[in-house]
Amino acid sequence: MNATEKAIDKFIAYLSNEDLWILIGEKCLKIILILVLSLLFIRVGKALLNKSFEVRMKSPLRISERREATISRLLQNTLTYFTYFVAIVMILETLSLEVRALLAGAGVVGLAIGFGAQNLVRDIITGFFIIFEDQFSVGDYVRITNFEGTVEEIGIRTTKIKSWTGELHIFPNGNITDVTNFSIHNSMAVVDVNISYKEDIEKAEKVILELLPQLPARYEDMVKEPELLGVQSLGPTEVMIRVACEVKPMKHVPIARKMRKDIKGVLDANGIQVPFAQMMMYNPSNSTKPL
Structure with a gap:
């Protein structure tokens, strides 16, 4: 063997x-x-x-x-x-x-x-101070550098935010230097309404003022009654009237949409038109006709 x-x-x-x-x-x-x-x-x-x-x-x-x-x-x-x-x-x-x-x-x-491993230590220390100083928390809507989204997780080393389109962005805590937190304080919903020059501006403002006190009862996210700020600017074909309202954090976009709809409704009900583009034709007989 x-x-x-x-x-x-x-x-x-x-x-x-x-x-x-x-x-x-x-x-x-x-x-x-x-x-x-x-x-x-x-x-x-x-x-x-x-x-x-x-x-x-x-x-x-x-x-x-x-x-x-x-x-x-x-x-x-x-x-x-x-x-x-x-x-x-x-x-x-x-x-x-x-x-x-x-x-x-x-x-x-x-x-x-x-x-x-200095970056790892920096990430951990920065993450500790983010939580200790309450710079942002899970569920907040923040902007970090050029990315915006909802904070999904704050870990020992990384922070994860999810954008509204579904992308998940992961940031090492040590690289987070500039943060904008939209979820701490109340937001401002701003609505600009364009009125045609041929319309009565005072009438339009009166109609809007009659509507604004009714809105807080409709929308619970409004913190205060909307305020008519007045004429914001004079454009080529329109007069811009601005309305602003303080709302709960991150509710300014949906509230602004609802305010535009309501204001447009009362303007239509009172026969107040928004401006629309017109084209004028000129001929040698010195007559003009709107198209």
Whole structure:
């Protein structure tokens, strides 16, 4: 029997060892149990966090809903990362690997690459101050650089915003320098109404003034009664009248649409026309005819 046959027989004998398969089975069961318990712990932990924030929402000392949603999402992410880390360590111990040596080696390697991970540290620190200073929260509508959207998630390292067309933009926290938050203060709905020069401007303003006190009862997003600011500008074919109204955050666009519809309706009902383009034709007989 040559060396190859001896090695094959030895390997077969090794695989035929019942104690080996019992040990492998025990380790596989332990790993499966660790994974199942980890997933169960994450699910229960998230449910408890959600429950605790629901109870806190009913407290008279609650913080803003925006901030609660942000902190809740951050705590859930932290719980998930921590649980996965512990599960990985337990699985390595189950596989009889020296976890302490691995962690010590990882510390040395981490120190070596730490000088090249400055961006990561900056992202984490910036993310902390974003939450601590309440610059924006989950659910806010913000503009970051040239992108606008609703904040979906503020993580330890990145922030995710979703635009109204569905794109998800992911920003490293360290790259967020200029932020415009549209969701903190009330917005202004501004409507410009064009009136033809041949119409009575005072009549048009009177008609609009009679309409404006009725609008807050129709639209609950209005904070104050709309205000007629007067003639905004004189155009080539029209007189522009401006109406403004303070509304709840991010409600200026839908309220402005509704105000335009209502104002157009009362103007039509009172026979007040908006300007429309006309073309004049000239002929040698010095007569003009509108087209």
